Amino acid sequence: MASTTSSWIKPSTRTDLIENLVSGVDRYNPSNVGILEDYLYHQIRSQEYDCLANLAILKLYQFNPELYNPDVVVNILIKALTASPFPDFNLCISLLDERTPSTNLDEPDPLPSLLPVLTSLHALLQQCKFPMFWSTYHSDDLETLRDNYTVECVGFEDAIREVAVRAVKAAFTKIGSERLGSYLDLQGSELEAYVSRLGWSLGSSKNVISIPSNPDNQIESTVVQESIKLPQLVKVISHAAQA
Amino acid sequence: MSQQRMALWAAEALDEDLQDVDLSLAIGNYGQSGMYDDVQPPQIDEGTLVAMQQHMAQQAAFAQIPDVVKRFIVHFHQAVLDNNLAEITVAYESGWNRLTEKYYAKTEWPEAEIIAPLVNDDQIFLILYRELYYRHVYSRLQPNIDDRFHSYENSCELFNYLLNSDGPVPLDLPEQWLWDIIDEFIYQFQSFCVWRSKIKSKSDDELTMLADAGQVWSSYSVLNVLYSLIQKSKINENIVALQEGKSPEEIAEIVGEYGVRPLYRMLGYFSIIGLLRVHVLLGDFTLALKVMENVELNQKAPFTRVTACHVATYYYVGFCYIMLRRYPDAIRSFVTILNFILRMRQYHTRSYQYDQISKTADRMYALFAICNVLSPSRLDDNISNIVKERYSEQLSKMSSRNSEEAIPAFEELFLYACPKFMSANPPPYDDPAALSVLLAAEPQPDPARRHLGLFLADVKAQAPVPTLRSFLKLYTSLDAKKLANFLDADEESMVQQMMAMKVATRSVSRVGNETGLLEGTTISTSDLNFVINENMVHIAESTVGRRYAGWFIRNTEHAQRVYDGLRNSPLPSAPQKPSQQPTTSATDSLAAPLSAGGLKSGGPKVAWGGVKVGA
Known part of the structure; x- marks a missing residue:
């Protein structure tokens, strides 16, 4: 888990041009939507992620329904999935106003059929049901999503693995390799390679993986005592001094 | 009545006024083409006839205005002309409300055209008067579609005057009123959007007007006003400069001729809070918090000077945190303001805003209950105890292991306490085919339900x-x-x-x-x-x-206040002394420390709704 939100508020990969759009009033200018959409596709290709810039696209779609491009929306949602457990996915959905069905698109709008799929994938991630996520994701029903969208999104599966890694890292000190494999959708040598990349150590029997300690997987019983700070007592003391 | 007003509206050159709304405004004129083209000027003969009828009706209406109301309007006008803040405050906070209770509890105030002779046809005052007139319609009566369109038009005239005159306008208004102007503008916007989204109950006339509504109460036009006020007043630069400890002279240099005037400074400041609210209503919780990035949430911030603003700020910030799944921050926000409201309550129960504030407080107790189930904390026993008392049933249901019991309880409290969400765009009134598709849809789309669904997904993950x-x-x-x-x-x-x-x-x-x-x-x-x-x-x-x-x-601290109060009181006069003199002086001086001493030490320094002059 990131210990701070600053890279979420402003990723280091964000250019000045995008920063101006995200933070200024130019974000409302519909003619800038192309710049932001290009930036999204740049994120898709180069494993970057900029939630606030993507929300700015959805904001423009919200105010200017004629700009709506379902492919862009799906890509934004796919990107947001990988941010779980942070609320990015829901923040994006919040901006998708109800649409009237009769929009003039050349092709049928893929979003109405994909939205429930993406939402259920998101729910599985939120509930840490990673094995079910993978089986759903690889199922025949989701062929459209895989072939038309996630295949284009470089590193999508690894980004989902990152979600699982974040959850495992916080909850485990040691985990069975079979279990971890089912969370990461990796087996055998692939799993070993992935684990060693993480810097986690595989036990001698190769059945158990040790996870280095981090703030979330160290537990300690503590007794928190109230500590009283001077400013709380300022009124009382200053009154006593006056008296 | 409504027919006559319809004619009046058509006779005015409405289209120009509306298009003037955002001259050189902050975020541009996007998608504002083609509005009101088809408002045809009425036939000349008919127009003359209508004008004559109107004239006679106006005279009759003028005669019916009680003298005390006429005097009030003349006096109010003079106070505004003199920029006499104290007098304006009295008229605004006390006079207007008293006369409303007495004469206009169930009917409109006289229309601006009718009272115009009383104020020498002062257009600026008439705009301000209409601001109050429509606010009264919205709060006490049912606004019809004409009221909704006219109140938009009047808001636009007001903001046009403020933003597009040659230089800053020489007007001073109480901070409370400035907040109310922004607050009411957004309220009417939200009220319009919610009303507009209910397609089932519209008459044919309403359907026609809505199909041609163009930019009336559009999201862009509302945001334009708020951003323009922020930019004109350079309020963000002002806050940053203050935080950097710049001298008043340096700040005056930075903020320019508009920003130095209290009217613009406070309008700009309140517009930031207004943006926070608009973004929440439209479901953009990150942007809502982002526009607040320069505003410090503490008891010294300028928004605390107007209680209604203070309360609204914390409510919307807290709600954003809930939707960002940051329950501890939400709890802190609610606890801060609820404690403040508890402390203020004893002083202000009679304020005209008290009802509104206590309704918001009730909602925040409900939101606190939700947050505390999802992220239990012991931040403040005082508030938790009130919540336990008030929502004990819902609290036990929400913490139930049986989700069939828990989810409806979350749902109930969320829908009760959430902001009045709205859709950014109107239903397709200009496209009858699409509209009939939407009419057949069940259930009707409801933004609050959508946000509820997202929130419940988080709740279910925690089940x-x-x-x-x-x-x-x-x-x-x-x-x-x-x-x-x-x-x-x-x-x-x-x-x-x-x-x-x-x-x-x-x-x-x-x-x-x-x-x-x-x-x-x-x-x-x-x-x-x-x-x-x-x-x-x-x-x-x-x-x-x-x-x-x-x-x-x-x-x-309480004991110290009591002790001070007692010590400042005079000793009771000996009863056996028959003379009158000590008794009167004793009662006089007894009254003084009770009011002054009781309030001074540690007591809240903010008046409910600003200045309490002549209450």
């Missing part, structure tokens, strides 16, 4: 937590299989629930001196921590000692 917690609390370590048996689940799904629980007990939160409201650090929100070592679960519990300090400090 196993209470059960797990109750078992984990009993052990320091136990075998994963055994725990799975207790839960009647297989080991694998139990492990997944444990991971979900770990996620649920971590939250991003502000921990100290973050600059923006979006900044934060991941913290642990639970006293119960665990870790899984392959097949063994180890548990550690932190105990938080009871907090005494707050209670003792509050009571010490």
